[in-house]
Amino acid sequence: MKQKDAFHPASSAQTRIIKKMGDVLRHGHLAHAYAITGPEGSGKEALAVNLARLFLCEAPEMRDIPRPCGVCRPCIKTGRNLHPDFFMIRPDASTIKMNQIRRLQQEVSLAPLEADRRVAIIINAHKMNQEAANALLKTLEEPPSHNHLIITASCADELLPTLVSRCQIIRCEPVPQSELMEFAEKRLACTGEAARFLSCLAEGSPAKAEMLLExxxxxxxxxxxxxxxxxxxxxxxxxxxxxxxxxxxxxxxxxxxxxxxxxxxxxxxxxxxxxxxxxxxxxxxxxxxxxxxxxxxxxxxxxxxxxxxxxxxxxxxxxxxxxxxxxxxxxxxxxxxxxxxxxxxxxxxxx
Ligand SMILES: [Zn+2]
The missing domain is CATH 1.20.272.10 (Zinc Finger, Delta Prime; domain 3)
Structure with missing residues (x-):
């Protein structure tokens, strides 16, 4: 059975990012680390997870908008967060602590288990405490091969400059209201009036528009x-x-x-x-x-x-x-x- 397709770029800007990353993937030039930056609700986390799924898929569809196939074993496993080469951490309460980064370091010190590469994601990396940020920096200074890190942060300025300098920056802008309205009409099957209301309250975030409706x-x-x-x-x-x-x-x-x-x-x-x-x-x-x-x-x-x-x-x-x-x-x-x-x-x- 085909897995529910959660792969929808949140905006035309995100579509451009995914297309560009598809080219990078096709040419085998993936960087060791990407930092996705953007304000709250701009879809950073969804983009990070979508890129990870794309990087791990065995047979990504690369025409038009690159996307994971959704049916291969890695796709099913990443969809259920069960892939041994997919690792994600997020703030525990309000900070990312040293022991979380230590676990990540253990994971990335090994060769990938099933895929050709491993993808680790750190959500809201600006919430790392100083100790955790320094530890992560060490990992980035000597990146283990076949491991790719994607971090998200509201703003690059909130991260250690030495850490930022080792990442390729992907900027994630809030989705314009006109696109959000279209999203609500087409994807959430809302009438014009309902779509206008949701798109105004959603503050540039398709996920928030969906949540508001639900x-x-x-x-x-x-x-x-x-x-x-x-x-x-x-x-x-x-x-x-x-x-x-x-x-x-x-x-x-x-x-x-x-x-x-x-x-x-x-x-x-x-x-x-x-x-x-x-x-x-x-x-x-x-x-x-x-x-x-x-x-x-x-x-x-x-x-x-x-x-x-x-x-x-x-x-x-x-x-x-x-x-x-x-x-x-x-x-x-x-x-x-x-x-x-x-x-x-x-x-x-x-x-
Ligand atoms: Zn796949």
Whole structure:
């Protein structure tokens, strides 16, 4: 049976990188070490794993976009993380420690067991402590033959310069929003409106767009917009129900906070456009994230000021900060929703 094909370059920029690496592989000129750098969510880890699978595949398909065949034994094994010549480490808690690098050194000191080469990956190598970084540097100074190291880091400047100088750098940029939208429409089978929303929240990361969809971001958005249009007497119990539902679910609460942020951003945009072009009410629509909620947004914008929204934005920053420190999710969301239930911020609460 063909393994589920997880090999999809995340963007046109990544496709170019894979094509280039395919050429390098074809000519047998693989470097000992690659450093993939780029901001959070730019797909560094997926690229590192995809390259490792490509390097280990027995019969990679090299036409168009090079890709592992997906059916040979090495492909099946790397897919299940069972290949003896594939080794990956990532930060244990927040750092990569000496004993992890020692294990990696033991692995790479041997000749590959099954493949022609071994590939080791270090995810977030900028989280190595000093001792671990120095130990890794020793390995790179005398690279064992047939071993290839791929490290990822948010920025080359965060790594030891001597370590960087021994790696070929591959820069991984965040995926542009237009490509993310296309990704959501084609690969995640989203409608245009849903794709726009996910691509705006995903911060340049296809993996995050997929995660948002799986974790119900579209339903969360619908529930929040539903809450805005409720009268005061209905809004309070409805918001409690929502908080109760999200309580204990960190990811769902973070998604709700991000959705509230997208709504706040839309409202600020509407207010700005109204100030600049008071007669052109339609000029604003193309940049709105939540276009399907435009009518509700316009009514909310009529009832609110820029200062209040700026203050609310700061509150949302603080809410994320609290969530990262494990403050009760239900309480954080409740505090975030109270703002919209207040009569003077909600034009729907009258009548
Ligand atoms: Zn294969």
């Amino acid at each position: 974790q119900g971001a579209l339903e969360t958005k619908k529930e929040l917009f539903g809450l805005f249009t409720k009268k005061g007497t209905e809004a309070v119990p409805a918001s409690f129900r929502l908080c109760k539902k999200f309580s204990g679910d960190m990811n769902a609460t973070l998604i709700a906070i991000q959705t509230l942020r997208s709504i706040t951003r839309d409202l600020r945009l509407i207010l700005e456009m109204k100030r600049r072009w008071p007669d052109r009410t339609n000029a604003v629509t193309s940049s709105i994230i939540n276009q399907d909620g435009l009518k509700i947004l316009c009514r909310l914008a009529d009832a609110i000021t820029d200062d209040k929204l700026a203050e609310y934005s700061r509150f949302l920053d603080h809410a994320e900060w609290m969530l990262e420190r494990n403050v009760n999710q239900g309480l954080v969301l409740e505090a975030a929703l109270v703002f919209w239930i207040r009569k003077n911020n909600n034009p729907f609460s009258d009548g």
